[in-house]
Amino acid sequence: MKVNKKHFETEAIRTQSETTQFSEHSVPLYLTSGFVFDDAEEMRASFAEEKQRDLYSRYSNPNVNEFVEKVCAMEGAESGFAFASGMAAVFSTFATLLNAGDHVVSCSSVFGATHGLFTKYFPKWNIECSYFNIDEVETIESLIQPNTKFIYAETPTNPGVDVLDLAFLSTICKKHNLLLVVDNCFATPYLQNPIKFGADLVIHSATKLMDGQGRVLGGITVGKKELIREIYLFSRLTGPSLSPFNAWVLSKSLETLAVRVEKHCENAMKLATFLEAHPKVTWVKYPFLKSHPKYDIAKKQMRLGGNIVAFEVAGGLEGGRLFFDNIKMCSLSANLGDTRTIVTHPASTTHAKVEPEVKKAAGITDGMVRISVGLEHVDDIIQDLEQALAK
Ligand SMILES: Cc1ncc(COP(=O)(O)O)c(C=O)c1O
Numbered sequence: 001m002k003v004n005k006k007h008f009e010t011e012a013i014r015t016q017s018e019t020t021q022f023s024e025h026s027v028p029l030y031l032t033s034g035f036v037f038d039d040a041e042e043m044r045a046s047f048a049e050e051k052q053r054d055l056y057s058r059y060s061n062p063n064v065n066e067f068v069e070k071v072c073a074m075e076g077a078e079s080g081f082a083f084a085s086g087m088a089a090v091f092s093t094f095a096t097l098l099n100a101g102d103h104v105v106s107c108s109s110v111f112g113a114t115h116g117l118f119t120k121y122f123p124k125w126n127i128e129c130s131y132f133n134i135d136e137v138e139t140i141e142s143l144i145q146p147n148t149k150f151i152y153a154e155t156p157t158n159p160g161v162d163v164l165d166l167a168f169l170s171t172i173c174k175k176h177n178l179l180l181v182v183d184n185c186f187a188t189p190y191l192q193n194p195i196k197f198g199a200d201l202v203i204h205s206a207t208k209l210m211d212g213q214g215r216v217l218g219g220i221t222v223g224k225k226e227l228i229r230e231i232y233l234f235s236r237l238t239g240p241s242l243s244p245f246n247a248w249v250l251s252k253s254l255e256t257l258a259v260r261v262e263k264h265c266e267n268a269m270k271l272a273t274f275l276e277a278h279p280k281v282t283w284v285k286y287p288f289l290k291s292h293p294k295y296d297i298a299k300k301q302m303r304l305g306g307n308i309v310a311f312e313v314a315g316g317l318e319g320g321r322l323f324f325d326n327i328k329m330c331s332l333s334a335n336l337g338d339t340r341t342i343v344t345h346p347a348s349t350t351h352a353k354v355e356p357e358v359k360k361a362a363g364i365t366d367g368m369v370r371i372s373v374g375l376e377h378v379d380d381i382i383q384d385l386e387q388a389l390a391k
Helices: 008-014 040-047 062-075 086-097 112-125 137-143 166-175 225-238 244-254 257-276 295-301 316-325 356-361 378-389
Strands: 079-083 103-107 128-132 148-154 179-183 201-205 219-223 281-285 308-313 342-344 368-372
Touching: 008 062, 008 257, 062 079, 062 219, 062 244, 079 086, 079 225, 086 112, 086 179, 086 201, 086 219, 086 225, 103 112, 112 128, 128 137, 137 166, 148 166, 166 179, 166 295, 219 225, 257 281, 257 308, 257 378, 308 316, 316 368, 316 378
Parallel strands: 103 128, 103 148, 148 179, 179 201
Antiparallel strands: 079 219, 201 219, 281 308, 308 368, 342 368
């Protein structure tokens, strides 16, 4: 079917695998580990990459290909490779790009597991990492060394919802001939396209808003064709590939990403505004609140503010504990980007293993709460938080 796929929503819905002889409307699930060949010559030519086709699901699979094609269209990327989880995407991207003796400059506020890779595993491969504080981006250039390979950034950050200026980072990378690698998980491709601002590679944990219903894990890296080719070669050997079933779920979910994310953001904005006026809340961070320190940058590079709100309950650890113990409807969980609103305490969960000074630099205080705002009626979400704050 020929479709004029001009808009994000249309790309998300009309990017589809080829229809089979059954003329199905909804894409079938290709649960197969391997694919068959007509003869020895076809097999030889396919393995020699003279012929483009699926060989083995560790390399590619029709469901995975469809998911990758959709995310590439949404991000404006040339190519991509899909992974079993967001961390598989992060690790495989790093492992492909970096050699022993290389150096990375990263924002100090990154996801706890990513930080764990930098601190626990990079040193044993003689790879160094220098961190810049989110509020001191002017120090970035001073951290660059002759062996620096790329700048790594998350924006908005997990869990502090800080915002980094992608165009600014890209200018530094171009000046020093470095790659810019961005974890775009919190924004989703609907809200922000880092490639437009100069990123070379964009990583997603598809487990979050891409799935949107807390069902499956997945990850993806998209970007420049020649870099993805290297990531593909590494991954087809090492096997962190996305399963066809998860790819099918994720590709279906992307069809509704735009409408879901619009509503998540509307609810998050209302909740952030409520929290900002609450006497028991010390501070609130949400990219589209005027009080956010990087409000202008968020407005410049994001369509809406996202679904994550960070705030601090008055009364330190004890105030935080009382609040968590009195939540009735929202889920106490470490995931995010679900239809269900999730309340997390980063200091004791996702970032528990992060050193105190790094936690401080990332703005993670003992009383800090991260809320992944869901799709329940916003009045019910507010009511639940209101009654927990009243205790
Ligand atoms: C910003 C960010 N990047 C990467 C990941 C890792 O994704 P996954 O849990 O799918 O491995 C997460 C998970 O929370 C995340 O929040």
